[in-house]
Amino acid sequence: MMTIDSLPGSSGYLDLYPDRKFSYFKNPYIVGLTVVAGIGGLLFGYDTGVISGALLYIKDDFEVVRESSLLQETIVSMALVGAIIGAAAGGWINDSYGRKTATLLADIIFALGSAVMAAAPNPYVLIFGRLLVGLGVGVASVTAPVYIAEASPSEIRGALVGTNVLMITGGQFISYVVNLAFTEVPGTWRWMLGAAGVPAVIQFCLMLCLPESPRWLFIKNHKSKAISVLSKIYEFPRLDDEIDYLSSQLEEEQRKRIDVSYWDVFRRKEIRLAFLAGAGLQAFQQFTGINTVMYYSPTIVQEAGFHANQLALLLSLIVAAINAAGSILGIYLIDYAGRRKLALTSLSGVVVSLVLLSWAFFVDSSSSGSEFYGWMAVIALTLYIAFFSPGMGPVPWTVNSEIYPEAYRGICGGMSATVNWVSNLIVSQSFLSIAEAVGTGTTFAILAGIAVLAFVFVIVYVPETKGLTFEEVEAIWKERAWGSGSNTQSLLERENES
Incomplete structure (x- = not known):
């Protein structure tokens, strides 16, 4: 029987067999699988970025939009309403029909929504198209990290899931x-x-050629198909170890199998702690302002004094390029420095950047509108992205792909992604209104305060999961919930004692 130290991918296993350790580019197949699955992240990123520029011209075409901040916010945020629904349903779709089927469904919905938006004769049809696009993005946001994580060697799982975040930031840059x-x-x-539908069609075609997640196949008793997938990822003898390990895990899961419900996430103490950490990270990712910056960066740049549409878009393009570059750095750092340290460093820089951004708007509003303070705001915006993108960009998605036991991964992943989208909706729907009510400088000061709370949250609730197997992560929650003597008892066997 395998011990923790002999688990494939654990630190003990890799110490015994260092030649079996994976590097990021060791296997082109797993990198290709990651990139294709990550197109779901690209859809997410493209939609986030494209609406910020398109909104400038939508206002030119539709006077009713130009005269209503509420309608502008609704056009932006209706995709988030769809994403909330898509993410909530995505966990169930993933568990019931598989990660591959969920991805294909998301592509179809997204492509349909893009066509509706491109042909919209009025703002209200446009809003409906945004809802459809959001449904596709919501399902994809749940599916891509889990699909990648379940096919990844644990020692590079963070980098591979981080590639999905790179696709998000790359999508924003492309937009x-x-x-x-x-x-x-x-x-x-x-x-x-309308161009947003192109990557959805590309992913649909490529995804038809890719397999289902090997872990999901094992759960559904398609062992031969799972072994076929694993053989393309691992070489013998690690392949043999992985198959033996997953087989033993399947037997254990079948022996103790219970029906998992949404209520169990809150009823069972270990799962509740894991969900608190995962959902909290997702909420703080949004409440520290990232998608406010990405949705409204051209508007923010114009408020800083650069009024021409093309100049605002050009400066926003630079911000998006830095966002993508930071995500590349995050791919390296997340498995080198670790999730927790990376998040804390990222949040420290975010706080400083938001304070500087707030100060630039405060001083600019009390002076004659000097161009110097406009440039200070743009520099602060750039620093914000430079600090956020390597850390708080990939860490929440990576942590949520690896902290839940197998039976809860779909449900908890969907629920935490829903928290992300709800938080995203709240921030994006309220940003312009709050800025109009209390001033842009005060709004960014509020975001800085939230970033301080996020820093404290990571210290208190988020464990380090770098290089751990799913089962080793499970042991962390058992110990946090029940003490160090609990590591022989499964999360799924423990009854709620709280």
Whole structure:
């Protein structure tokens, strides 16, 4: 029987067999699988970025939109309403029908929504298209990290899941390039929004050629298919160890199998602690302002004194490029420095950047509007992205892909992604209104205060999971819930004693 130290991918196993350790580029197959699955992240990122530029031109075409901050916020945030629904349903779809099927469904919905947006004759049809796009993004946001994590060797799992976040930031960068490319084309915003369907069609076609998650196949007793997938990832003898390990885990799961419900997430202390950490990270990712910055960066740049649409988009493109570059750095750091340390370092820089951004708007509003303070705001915005993207960008998604036991992974992943999208909706729906009510400087000061709370939250509730197997992570929650003597009892066997 395997002990913790002999688990494939654990630190003890890799110390015994260092030649079996994976590096990021060791196997092109797993990198290719990660990139194709990560197109779901690209859809997420493209939608986030493209609406910020398209909104400038939507306001030009529709006077009713130009005159209503509420309608502007609704156009932006209706995709988030769809994403909340998609993420909530995505966990169940993943567990019932598989990660691959969920991805294909998300692509179909997203492509349909893109077509509706491009052809929208009025703002209300546009809002419906945004809802459809959001449904697709919500399902994809749950599916991609789990699919990648379940196919990844544990020692590079963080980097591979981080690649999905790179695809998100890459999608945002591409969206700004597309925005700039279509600024002089008739029907500007229609091309911007319609082009969003292209990556969905590409992923659908490529995904048809990829397998289902090997862990999900094992759960559904498709062992031969799972072994076929694993053989493309691992070489013998680690392949043999992985198969033996997953087989033993399957037998254990079948022996103790229970029906898992949403209520169990809160009833069982270990799962509750894990969900608190995962959902808390997702909430703080949004409440520290990242998608406010990405949705409204051209608007923020214009408020800083750079009024021309094209100049605002160009400066926003630079911000998006730094965001993507930071995600590449995060891929390296997340398995080198660890999730917890990376998140804390990231949040420290976010606090400083938001304070500087707040100060720039405060001083600018009390002076004659010097261009110097406008540039200070743009620099602070850039610093914010530079600190956020390597840490608080990938860490919440990576942690949520690895902290839940197998039976809870779909449900908890869907619930935590729903928390992310609800938080995203609250922030994006309220940002312009709050900025109008209390001032842009005060709004960024509030975000800085929230970032301080996020720092404390990570220290108190988030464990380090770098390089651990799913079962080793499970042992952390057992110990936190019940003490060090609990590590022989499964999360799924323990009855709630709280």
